[in-house]
Amino acid sequence: MDKQLFNDAILRACRKEPVPHIPVWYMRQAGRYQPEYREIRKKYSFFEVNENPEVCAEVTRLPVEQLGVDAAILFADIMTPLKPIGIDVDIESGRGPVISNPIRTLEDVNRMGQLNVERHLPYILDSIRLLREQLSVPLIGFGGAPFTLASYLIEGGPSKDYHKTKGFMYAYPSVWKALMDKLGEMTITYLTAQIEAGAQIVQVFDSWVGALSAEDYEIYIAPTMHHIFSEVKKTGVPTIYFGSGSSHLLEQWNQLPVDVLSIDWRITIDQVREKGITKTLQGNLDPSLLLAPFDLLKERAKTIIDQGKKQQGYIFNLGHGIFPEASADTLRKLTEFIHTYSQNQ
Numbered sequence: 001m002d003k004q005l006f007n008d009a010i011l012r013a014c015r016k017e018p019v020p021h022i023p024v025w026y027m028r029q030a031g032r033y034q035p036e037y038r039e040i041r042k043k044y045s046f047f048e049v050n051e052n053p054e055v056c057a058e059v060t061r062l063p064v065e066q067l068g069v070d071a072a073i074l075f076a077d078i079m080t081p082l083k084p085i086g087i088d089v090d091i092e093s094g095r096g097p098v099i100s101n102p103i104r105t106l107e108d109v110n111r112m113g114q115l116n117v118e119r120h121l122p123y124i125l126d127s128i129r130l131l132r133e134q135l136s137v138p139l140i141g142f143g144g145a146p147f148t149l150a151s152y153l154i155e156g157g158p159s160k161d162y163h164k165t166k167g168f169m170y171a172y173p174s175v176w177k178a179l180m181d182k183l184g185e186m187t188i189t190y191l192t193a194q195i196e197a198g199a200q201i202v203q204v205f206d207s208w209v210g211a212l213s214a215e216d217y218e219i220y221i222a223p224t225m226h227h228i229f230s231e232v233k234k235t236g237v238p239t240i241y242f243g244s245g246s247s248h249l250l251e252q253w254n255q256l257p258v259d260v261l262s263i264d265w266r267i268t269i270d271q272v273r274e275k276g277i278t279k280t281l282q283g284n285l286d287p288s289l290l291l292a293p294f295d296l297l298k299e300r301a302k303t304i305i306d307q308g309k310k311q312q313g314y315i316f317n318l319g320h321g322i323f324p325e326a327s328a329d330t331l332r333k334l335t336e337f338i339h340t341y342s343q344n345q
């Protein structure tokens with residue numbers, strides 16, 4: 001790849017360096033809102049797309065080509081590494097990951113195997129290598145964080161309140177610790193392998209950890225997250241940590257050896273900066289605004305950029321993922337607006 005043509009704005013933002021424009025990408029930028037994706041899914045199951053590097057690379061590139069975003073995110077799921085270690089997970093259309101053998105006991109935890117990425121997920125590494133040849137923007141690798149993975153493993157599928165997960169955590173603290181340790185090591189192994197294959201940034205999705213109080217985060221989660229980010233830091237590749245509804249945990253996140261904090265719309269960027277947080281920030285447009293009249297969407301994006309630009313180290317994104325009802329055309333126009341508005345200031 002010709003270095004001159006390579007758009008490294010997001011890497012610069014991660015490192016808090018000056019940028020030619022505010023970099024932007026969208027969580028869940030590949031998915032059901034795209035007619036092309038829906039066509040591909042008629043032919044292949046979710047995991048078939050995941051397991052075929054040519055198709056996986058095509059789906060990963062689609063939003064870069066169509067929306068003009070500044071980064072690609074590998075097409076996979078947070079559940080991808082759990083399948084080869086003995087978890088019977090299926091992705092149900094319109095629902096999400098469903099598990100037929102939920103975790104209930106220490107024996108269940110011990111039965112989970114050890115991830116060997118070269119052996120179990122060679123297609124993930126092949127997809128990354130292929131994408132690095134094809135892309136002129138950085139490639140983001142990713143994994144699920146232990147709490148969020150555990151919520152699916154214990155609930156058996158998506159949940160609204162995480163009562164079973166939290167009940168398990170309070171009732172069996174030593175089994176919980178064993179589960180966090182196991183998922184933590186798996187995450188380190190998985191992210192490191194993606195980086196060795198060519199991922200240029202990695203994001204850890206802890207989508208549901210905001211369900212915990214700050215006190216419980218400190219006791220049950222922080223040590224594992226500290227371990228994960230200190231290990232991944234050794235690679236020198238920038239790391240991003242995302243959670244929704246997690247503003248009450250930001251002071252604790254700020255203590256982690258992570259480079260970028262990805263926030264949702266329940267807090268403003270100014271409010272985060274007022275807390276003394278100086279890490280790069282990513283976010284935080286409410287994805288529902290994708291259904292608003294474009295002028296309103298633009299106004300809200302403008303406010304976010306104006307706040308984000310006050311310090312070096314800002315990446316535009318949504319506060320959570322794109323959903324199937326969103327329009328690719330709106331996202332394309334939004335991306336263009338963010339680039340021109342942030343260039344001309």
Ligand code: 1CP
Nearest residue numbers: 027028029030031075076077078093095096158205207321
């Ligand atoms: O462009 C991309 O972002 C694509 C890659 C990607 C990523 C980063 C997918 C594909 N999934 C994810 C992460 C992921 N998966 C998260 C973290 C991000 C978030 O909070 O949105 C979570 C919680 C999951 C679990 C999951 N997988 C759900 C959510 C269920 C719930 O509890 O609400 C769903 C619906 C899936 C399936 C899935 N994963 C990805 C896609 C495109 C889909 C839809 C599947 C389909 O084609 O049927």
